[in-house]
Amino acid sequence: MDSPDTPSTPVPAGGAAPAPAADAPAAPAAQPAAAKPAAAKSAPKAEPKAPPPPPGPPDPPPPADAVKPAWLTALEAAHRPAIVATSYWVGDWSVIVQPAHALAVLTWLREAEQCRFDFLSDLTAVDWLPREPRFDIVYCLYSTSRRHRARIKARLADGEAVASATGVWPAANWLEREVFDLFGVPFAGHPDPRRILLPEDWQGHPQRKDYPLEGPGELMIEDPHQWLELRHRQREAAFE
Amino acid sequence: MPQNPQSLFDTDELVINMGPQHPSTHGVLRVVLRLDGERVVDADVVIGYLHRGVEKLCEHRDWTQIVLITDRMDYVAAATNNLGYCETVEKLMSFEVPRRAVYIRTLLSELQRIASHLVWLGSHAMDIGAVTVFLYCLRERELALDLFEEYSGARLTYNCMRVGGMPFDLPAGFDRKVREFCDIVEEKLLEYETLLTQNRIWLERTRGVGVISAADAVAIGLSGPSLRASGVLRDVRKDEPYAAYADLEFDVPIGGAGDTYDRYLVRLEEFRQSTRIIRQVLDGMPEGPVMGKVPRLIKPPAGETYHAIESPKGELGYFIVSDGKALSPYRFRVRPPSFCNLQALRQLVRGHLVADVVALIGTIDIVLGEVDR
Amino acid sequence: MIDSVLIPLFKIVILLVGVLTAVAYMVLLERKVQAWVQVRLGPMRVGPHGVLQPIADVVKLIIKEDITPARADRWVYTLAPILVLVPALIVFAVIPIGESITMFGREVPLYLTDINVGLLYIVSVSSVGVYGIILGGWASNSKYPLLGALRASAQLVSYEVAVTMTLVSLILMAGTLSMVGIVEAQREAGLWYIFVQPVAFVIFLIGGLAETNRAPFDMPEAESELVAGFHTEYSGIRFALFFLAEYANMIVVSAVATTLFLGGWLRPFPNVAVLAPLGLVPGWAWFLLKTFLFLYFFLQVRATLPRYRYDQLMRLGWKVLIPLAIANLFVTGAARVLL
Numbered sequence: 001m002d003s004p005d006t007p008s009t010p011v012p013a014g015g016a017a018p019a020p021a022a023d024a025p026a027a028p029a030a031q032p033a034a035a036k037p038a039a040a041k042s043a044p045k046a047e048p049k050a051p052p053p054p055p056g057p058p059d060p061p062p063p064a065d066a067v068k069p070a071w072l073t074a075l076e077a078a079h080r081p082a083i084v085a086t087s088y089w090v091g092d093w094s095v096i097v098q099p100a101h102a103l104a105v106l107t108w109l110r111e112a113e114q115c116r117f118d119f120l121s122d123l124t125a126v127d128w129l130p131r132e133p134r135f136d137i138v139y140c141l142y143s144t145s146r147r148h149r150a151r152i153k154a155r156l157a158d159g160e161a162v163a164s165a166t167g168v169w170p171a172a173n174w175l176e177r178e179v180f181d182l183f184g185v186p187f188a189g190h191p192d193p194r195r196i197l198l199p200e201d202w203q204g205h206p207q208r209k210d211y212p213l214e215g216p217g218e219l220m221i222e223d224p225h226q227w228l229e230l231r232h233r234q235r236e237a238a239f240e
Numbered sequence: 241m242p243q244n245p246q247s248l249f250d251t252d253e254l255v256i257n258m259g260p261q262h263p264s265t266h267g268v269l270r271v272v273l274r275l276d277g278e279r280v281v282d283a284d285v286v287i288g289y290l291h292r293g294v295e296k297l298c299e300h301r302d303w304t305q306i307v308l309i310t311d312r313m314d315y316v317a318a319a320t321n322n323l324g325y326c327e328t329v330e331k332l333m334s335f336e337v338p339r340r341a342v343y344i345r346t347l348l349s350e351l352q353r354i355a356s357h358l359v360w361l362g363s364h365a366m367d368i369g370a371v372t373v374f375l376y377c378l379r380e381r382e383l384a385l386d387l388f389e390e391y392s393g394a395r396l397t398y399n400c401m402r403v404g405g406m407p408f409d410l411p412a413g414f415d416r417k418v419r420e421f422c423d424i425v426e427e428k429l430l431e432y433e434t435l436l437t438q439n440r441i442w443l444e445r446t447r448g449v450g451v452i453s454a455a456d457a458v459a460i461g462l463s464g465p466s467l468r469a470s471g472v473l474r475d476v477r478k479d480e481p482y483a484a485y486a487d488l489e490f491d492v493p494i495g496g497a498g499d500t501y502d503r504y505l506v507r508l509e510e511f512r513q514s515t516r517i518i519r520q521v522l523d524g525m526p527e528g529p530v531m532g533k534v535p536r537l538i539k540p541p542a543g544e545t546y547h548a549i550e551s552p553k554g555e556l557g558y559f560i561v562s563d564g565k566a567l568s569p570y571r572f573r574v575r576p577p578s579f580c581n582l583q584a585l586r587q588l589v590r591g592h593l594v595a596d597v598v599a600l601i602g603t604i605d606i607v608l609g610e611v612d613r
Numbered sequence: 614m615i616d617s618v619l620i621p622l623f624k625i626v627i628l629l630v631g632v633l634t635a636v637a638y639m640v641l642l643e644r645k646v647q648a649w650v651q652v653r654l655g656p657m658r659v660g661p662h663g664v665l666q667p668i669a670d671v672v673k674l675i676i677k678e679d680i681t682p683a684r685a686d687r688w689v690y691t692l693a694p695i696l697v698l699v700p701a702l703i704v705f706a707v708i709p710i711g712e713s714i715t716m717f718g719r720e721v722p723l724y725l726t727d728i729n730v731g732l733l734y735i736v737s738v739s740s741v742g743v744y745g746i747i748l749g750g751w752a753s754n755s756k757y758p759l760l761g762a763l764r765a766s767a768q769l770v771s772y773e774v775a776v777t778m779t780l781v782s783l784i785l786m787a788g789t790l791s792m793v794g795i796v797e798a799q800r801e802a803g804l805w806y807i808f809v810q811p812v813a814f815v816i817f818l819i820g821g822l823a824e825t826n827r828a829p830f831d832m833p834e835a836e837s838e839l840v841a842g843f844h845t846e847y848s849g850i851r852f853a854l855f856f857l858a859e860y861a862n863m864i865v866v867s868a869v870a871t872t873l874f875l876g877g878w879l880r881p882f883p884n885v886a887v888l889a890p891l892g893l894v895p896g897w898a899w900f901l902l903k904t905f906l907f908l909y910f911f912l913q914v915r916a917t918l919p920r921y922r923y924d925q926l927m928r929l930g931w932k933v934l935i936p937l938a939i940a941n942l943f944v945t946g947a948a949r950v951l952l
Contacts, residue, residue, distance in 0.1 A: 060543065089543040090331050118458050119474075122546065122557050122575040140546045140559065140575070144458055144474050151546060171461025174583045182295075197288040197612060206296050213300045256756045263840060278760065278923070367838075369828060369920025375651035441829055441919045594760065595838050595922045 059096065059153075062088035069093060071143075071150055074114040079105050084155070094138075094151035102137070102154040103163035109141060109150065110168050117141035117150060123165065123175035125183045129209040133157035135185055139165070156185060164190040182207035253281060256594075260289045264367045264598040267608030271585070271597065278593045283586050287579075290612035298572035303329060303403060303538040306572065311397035313574065314610040316359045319352035319388070320551040322401035327482055328547040328558040329403045332540035339484075339526040341405040346484040347418070347521045348391065348400060349549075350514045354425055355384035356552035357507050357514075364504070364602035365436060368445050373435055380428050383421050390414065404534030415522050422515040429511055436504075446501035450588040450600045453498060460587060461580040464554025466604050469506045470498035476550035483549075488520050500603045507605075539567065546575075553577040553605055576613060578606040624725055628705055636860040637667035643860075643912050650916040671853070679849035682753060689752035694847065694854035697745030700738045701861035707731040708868045709793045711878040711897030723878075723897055724793065731792035732784065735869060736777055739824065742858065743769045746826075749855070750843035761842030764832045764923045768823055771930025772830075776820035778938035779813035782945040783873055786810065796877035803884030807874040812941045814874045816934050818910075821866035823926065825859060828915035832923045867907035868900075875903045 062068070066088050068076075075095065076083060082101035087094050097105050109117045122140035139152040156162055164187040165172040176187045177196040184205035187193065195202060204211055259270035268289035274281045294313060298306045310321040323345050330337055337345075362377030385395045390411055392400035400407070436442045452462070457470040467474055475492040477485040493509035495502030542564030548557035554577030561571035581604045588600045641656065641663065648655030656663030681690055711723035728734060743765055750762025783806060784790060787798035799805055807814045823830040832842075839845070844855045871877060878896030921929070 090334055090545050092545050094544075119463075120461055121548065121555065122559055122573070124559055124571075124573045124575075126544075126561055126571045138559065138573075140557065144472055147479050149480075149546070169461065170459050171580060171583065174579065175461075178579075195288075197291040199288070206293060211296075213296060254756060254759075256760070264838070278763070365919065369831070370918065371647075372651050372916050375653065379652055435917065436919070439919065441921055441925075444925050445919060445922060593922060593924065595832070595920075598838050 059085060059087035059094070060089055062086060062093070069148060069150075071109070071112075071115040071117075071146075071148060074112060075105070075109065078108060078112070092149070092151055094153055096153045096155065099137070099154040099156050099160065099162045102139075102152070103165065103168070105152060106139060106141075106165055106168050109152070114146075115150075116143045116145050118169075119144050120165070120169035120171045120175070121149070123172055123179065125179045125185055125207070127183060127207065127209045133160065135183060137162055137179070137185065158184075159186070161186040161188040163188050166191055181205070184208065251276070258597065260286075264363075264601065266363060266601060266606060269582075269601065269606070269608055269611070271589075271601070273589075273594065273597065275594065278595075280589045280592055280594065280597060283589045283597070285582060285585050287582070287608070287611050290608045292613065294613040295572050295574065299568055299570065302567040303540070303569065306569070307401060307403070308397070308399045310574075311399055312609060313576065313613055314356075314551060314553060314556075314578065314607045315396060316607055317352050317356040317552045318396065318398045319348045319400055320356075320549060320556060322398065323349050323483065324547065324549040324551065324556045324558050326401045326403050327549065328545060328560050329538070329540060331545050331547050332543055332560060332562055333403075333534075333538070335404060335532060335534065337405050337532050338529045340409075340528045341530045341532070342484045343521050343525050344406050344410060344530060345401060346488070347518060347525075348388070348398075349483065350517045350521070351384055351387060351418070351421075353514045353552045354511055355381050355388075357511055358384070360507065360552070360602075360605045361432060361504075364599070364605075365432075367598040367602040368442065370435060370442070373432055376428065376432060376435075380425055383424060387414070387417060387421060390417070402531065402534075403538050405529070405531035407531070409530050415525075418518060418522060422518055425511060426515055429508065433508065437508075443501065445595075445599060446504060446603075447499055448497075449500045449592060449596050450603060451497060451499045452584065452588060456587070457498065457584070460584045462554070462584050462604075463577050463580065464550065464552070464605075465506045465510060466503055466554065466581055466584070468492065469495035469502040471496050476548050476555055480548065482547070484521065485517075487524065488517050490517050490520075500599055503603045537567070539564070544571070548575065551577055553607065553610070554581055574610075574613060576610045578608075578610040579613075582606050582611055620719075620721060621725060624721075628725060629702065632702060632705055632861060632864065633857070635864060636857050637671060639860045639863065639908065640670065640856075641667050642908075643915075646909070646912040647916050650913070674853035674856075675850055677849040679851060680846075682755060682846050684754045685846065686752040686754065689748050690846075691851070693745045693749030693752060694851045694858070695745070696748060697742050697858040698854045698861065700741045700745075701858045701865055704735050704738050704865045705868070707734055707792050708865075708872060709796060709877055710900050711895065714895075714897075727791055727793045729794075730790045732780055732790045732795070732873075735792075735865075736780060739862070739865060740769070740773060742862065745858070746843050749847070753843075753846035755846050757839045757841070757845045758843045761832075761839050761845070764839075765826070765843060767923050767927055768826075768830065768832060771927045772820040772823035772934065775816055775930055775934035775938045776824070778935065778942055779810070779816045779820070780873070782813050782938075782942045783810060785942070785945050785949055792872055792877075796872060796879065799876045800879055800884075803882075805874060805876040805879070805881075810874070810941070810945070812937060814870075816938050816941070817870060817874070819929075819934065821870060822911070822914065823930075825862040825866055825911070827859075827863065827911055829918040829921045830926055831915075831920060832926065863908060863911055864904065867904045867911070870907055871900060871903040 072086065072093055072095065079101065082097045082105050084096040084098055087096070109115045119142040120139065121142045122138070124138050126136040126138060128134060128136065133155045135156040135158070137154045137156055141150045141152065154162055162185065164176055166176065173192065174196060176190055177192065177194060179185050180187060180193060181195040181197050182205055194200070198206070254275040256273045256275055257270065258273055260268040270286040270289065272284040272286060274283070292312070294309055298309055301309065307322050307325060310325045311318040313321050358377040358381040362374035365373035388398055388400070389395045391408070391414065392398040452470055454470045454472050457467050458472055462470070463474070471494055473492060473494055476482070478492055490513045493506045493513065495506050540562040542562055544559070544561040546557055546559040548555045555575065556577050557575030559571070559573040559575065560569050563570040585600060585604060589597050592600070645655040656666040659665040659669045681687060706725040707728060709724040709727065713720045713722040715721070746765040747762045750758040750765065753759070783795070786806060786809060787795040789795060789798065844852055847855060878900040880891040880894065880899055
């Protein structure tokens, strides 16, 4: 449906990068990347257009004159060792914490007097493929009593689990299921770890950067090589 | 004959599958109910039948094309989806939109709120059996759609905003038509209220049904009118003003009991507040350009932000990451209010009857296009 | 021979054809009235203003494929729609449409028969119809119909008692169970019973809505909850039978209400001499007019009210209607003894 656009998907980009450690959960997702030469052959002009791998998340450090909100000062005082970095961009403060301490920080943020982050606005993930650790888990918090926002991020390697926040906010239940479904990030202690948007028997996790926009999942073909062959044949046929 | 006399009195629980094809699951929602008689013991909400991978798709479209995709999420409130996306990108670019464009956006999103609430009221009433209200609501919604058609040329997926401003100025005479529309809505609201608000059956069907306390509602992530009906004063328009809401005067209705009836009353009051906002917007409409000077090729600097607006359904947030290089967002994430609100359904339906399940699906106001994306 | 066989046979045919046509056009009327209330046009395509729509509907339903679910109980599944429709039709046997008219020099009464337990016959026969609903829902071997059937039984026990109680107080007033007798009693009293028994009338009306499964008591087939309730699995002609029965029941309830409370074929205020010119209108026309008013009320109610929940109907039945009906019965009895 969008053939000229497709080759610019990060498939080649992912393949060009040092392949992520081929531990068990990553294996199916890594296969399309391995099959890259076949794709490149069928669409050779894709190669030069492919963007270079992103350098990692833009987490600019706060400018010197930025006034830290009260919750951040309190958080830094209480959980200094858990905090990896603090960043500020267009008015949003975010705090990167160590995944092992994420749950403790979140629980604290919900309970602490200066914070009272009782509303989990959003919970999502970002895949920075070549980077190690690969995923950012992003918690967007809001306080209905203090009326301020915070963003907490934790960096996770592929296959690494983070403690589920369902105990802190029940709202995390479906949001974590969605992250698991689309990114394949497991949540330890999640009460209902099933896929949510995709069918139970879906292969792979589509929001990963090495999962093509158009691809095997769409045609329910389990083997990516088979799909690449099929697409190659379709293109040939269209050309003639 | 059963061996054990006790087993004569054993009853089985009935598992019933409501949806994805069912007259009142508002699309392709599937709810698996475990029933004891007609009482719901537990429910499993199954979604995803309309999953189109909007987020993945947006990460492969350039920044301007995405506006069109956002239309397809909450398709009964496309204008607010556009608004949320455009504002998020503008925030990433630290771009100041011309005042007139901001006002037009506010006008459209309040019109959209009325149109969306009309669909909600109609379908909610129809689920409870008041079919006439449904048709009345659609009659008035038609007028709102006419206005949108006049502005954008489309009636459902408007694609009516751009990063950096608005594509067109208001057509001639739009001001008068919108005012007429507000008068009509206010008048017809009384008509709906005659049919429902004091109706004994309506009261019995909605009062005390699906009660959720303020603390529970916040914890489960309810937002929008459903949260306010539980007595939580939370409205993104007031708390984190976007568009032109900081200049406008309006009240945020809240409920007390947190039941279906309160959610109904809160939304009805929101109609009135919306018309009030619309009138103020029209009165204070500034002159000037409607489109800011954005580059032809939009490429926000590397960075990420979360920006939320108050869509008719609740807090609609966009979390967008730009890597500063690619022509499309590196990560495009929507915080869909319908999705997060729907999560509360399981908690709401427990202990109620099958008939209440449809009332409760109606009361949290979901659009499956947004739930599944 | 003519009196005992031919005329009744002729009347049966007329009655059946009349009722079935009326039912077909009730459907059209319902759609039209609903449409008018809801600022729509309703059926407009088949014939001028859609007047031929019922015929198209019937033809469609008849030629439609008739599906029996594989795991349904075939016998009961087939029996159920018949069990619903037949009682609805045979009730008409005792409903007096008018006084006797003279036709070809013969005195022909405008009713099929006047049995001395007419009212009892109506109550018992029309209750049988509910069995059809329950059996249909059960025999479909499917969950939504089963829930619909359960609701129908719950509904039955809640309204039937109250309605029957009100009928007893009417019998006390009239001193007879014969339908013709009840009308005659109203003529003698010079008053329609609606003025004497307003409470009974209201209870009967509510019970009538419940008995016919009409909004706001259409729980057994609540579309937005149970898809189509007890007849979810039915299609084609068998579905049509259920459909016919529902509308036939509406006509039955309207006709019975007319007879019991609005003086049947009597003109308004039969004992007021000033209104004597009204007597020029034949009795059957009065009867049809009153029945029509009831039917119109049914339609208007459906277009106006939301749906009750079945536990609420049960509460209404047991906690409001039955005590009220019993109180009404006592007051009526006391009044009959004392006055």
